[in-house]
Amino acid sequence: MNSHTLILLITLVYLGLMLGIGLWANTRMKSSKEFLVAGQSLGFFVMAIASFSSIQSGWGMVGVTGTTASWGLGALMFAIAGPLAFALTWFMLGGKLRAIARRHQAFSIPDLIRVRYQNRSVTLWMSIALVVGTVGYMTAQVVAAGFITALLLGIDFATALVIGAVIVGLYTVAGGMLAAVWTDLVQGLLMIAMSVGVFFLTLGIGGGWTATLETLNSAAPEVLQLDGVRSGAWIVANTMMIILGMIGQPQLIHKFLMLRSTRELRWGALIASVGYGATTLFSLGLGLAARAEIVQGNMTEPSNPDDIVNSFLSQYMHPVVTALALTALLAAIMSSASSFITIGASAMTRDLLGSFGITLNRELRWNRIASVVIVGLSVFVALFLDQIIYLLGAIGWSAFAAAILGPIVVGLYWRRGTGTGALTAIITSLLLNVGLTIVTKEGWWTPPTGFFSGHAVIAVGMVVYVAVSYLTQNRADQTRFDAIAEPEARQQPVQITPDTEARA
Structure with missing residues (x-):
């Protein structure tokens, strides 16, 4: 069996396994509860691995590796901040959610928004923010999946993009969040194994880890300094924004709604943090090894840092190792995409329409239809609208964090948070995201060096939520806060309905 045949076999086995999990999950789909929150049946281990897997996407595995090769340890600080963000999210939000x-x-x-504020306008705009962010995030994942699939199967990019999107769409549509979680489990374990394996394999590329570090220290010492390429203030500011942004990511928050019991929270943070930390070994080992080879003249530096992974693997690794590594990268991409599909489908159907008082019959069927629409929109944008790809990709991450951090994260702890503050923060952050991206893309405004619009929008969203809430304090919002802040032992099940919202 030649290398190409073996690579093809590895890829087909992986893709077949994902489809098999989707078909299995489909046999357990009886209601929208199973589709949206996996029947609230998850144990801590599955939930923990699925949590880090859905966060660790193509950006984390491919993008951070490229920036580590370019910026050195300073770039890796963003990835190292991930475990801290997991721990903070677990302990701040896990039990409450x-x-x-x-x-x-x-x-x-949006269900959480309904419970906290009982305001249809806030629910509507949160749903819009989630749909926009989902399509943007999905577009980036679909493009990355197409690139990896093309390398693995040896086909053109457009065909590979469609194949990758169809497969992740099929198992998600069939099994909803249950399929997404269990595929995330397999994909997360695969990412950990691949990251640790590649890390140790890279140790021998430049004569061992000590020799690699000595090469870098003599030829490019700035790579081994946290503030060697970027200033310390820049590193700290961006690391804090990464932490805050991750706390506000819906695919992580959504996992807490699926837990079987709050007792499952005890070890979840540790497992998720360790799993995410293990996958950063991929960026550390390959990024620094690639930089050492480049400074020695043994490897040509790609014009795009994102090409570092493929260039290094194809030049220095056995084809089978390359195939396994690329399959694990595909797993990282698909694990994020499947969660976004389900979150976007829910926002498009039950949440967006529900904010208008429209209740769908056969909700499970409509969630599946909406999932197909989300995948279709992402493929269309990826194939035909290059400028929109840039726009949606830029606003995806910060659209989520800016819309969620104030109304959800702060709102669950701050009694004075109001529906007006939440509504203003969501609309402001969404419009500011789109506006800043357009003016910079069209060249109407040149941002200062080191300025990231997404980070600024997150900060503005937080400030707007606090300021407007402070100015619009009211007893009704505080009463709602007191109701959800009661100890769980004293709470009785309550159903928030559109009529309840209308009366509020």
């Missing part, structure tokens, strides 16, 4: 999900039958982020 699980209790709210159990009492109010909350299956989505």
Whole structure:
């Protein structure tokens, strides 16, 4: 069996396994609860691995590796901040979100908005923000999946993009969040194994880890300094924004709505943090090894840092190792995509339409139809609208964080948070995201060096939420806060309905 045949076999086995999990999950789909929150049946291990897997995407595995090769250890600080963000999210939100999900039958982020503020306008705009962010995020994942699939199968990019999107769409449509979680489990374990394996393999590329570090220290010492390429203030500011942004990512928050019991939270943070930390070994080993080979003249530096991974693997690794590594990268991409499809489908159907008082019959069927629409929109954008790809890709990450951090994260702890503050923060952050991306893309404004519009929008969204809430304090919002802040033992199950919202 030649190398190409073996690579093809490895890829087909992986893709077949993902489809098999989707078909298995489909046999357990009886209601929208199973589709949206996996029947709230997850144990801590599955939930923990699925949590880090859905966060660790093509950006984390491919993008951070490229920036590590370019910026050195300073870039890796962003990835190292990930485990801290997991721990903070677990302890800040885990118990609260699980209790709210159990009492109010909350299956989505807009459901949490309904419970906290009982305001249809806030629910509507949160749903819009989630749909926009989902399409943007999905577009980036679909493009990355197409690139990796093309390398693995030896086909053109457009065909590979469609194949990757169809496969992740099929198993998600068939099994919803249950399929997404269990495929995330397999994909997360695959990412960990690949990252650790590639890390140790790279140790021998330049004569060992010590020799690699000595080469870098003599030829490019700035790579081994945290503030060697970028300033310390820049590194700290961006690391903090990465932490805050990750806390506000819906695919992570959504996992807490699926837990079987709050007792499952005890070890989840540790497992998720260790799993995410293990995958950063891929960026550390390959990124620094690639930089050492480049400074010695043994490897040509790609014009695009994102090409570092493929260039290094194809030049220095056995084809089978390359195939396994690329398959694990495909797993990282698909694990994020499947969660976004389900979150976007829920926002498009039950949440967006529900904010207008429209209740769908056969909700499970409509969630599946919406999932197909999300995948179709992402493929269309990826194939035909290059400028929109840039626009949506730029606003995806920060659209989520800016819309969620204030109304959800702060709102669950701050009694004075109001529906007006939440509504203003969501609309402001969404419009500011789109506006800044357009003016910079069209060349109407040149941002200062080191300025990232997404980070600024997150900060503005937080400030707007706090300021407007402070100015619009009211007893009704505080009463709602007191109701959800009661100890879980004293709470009785409550269903928030459109009529309840209308009366509020």
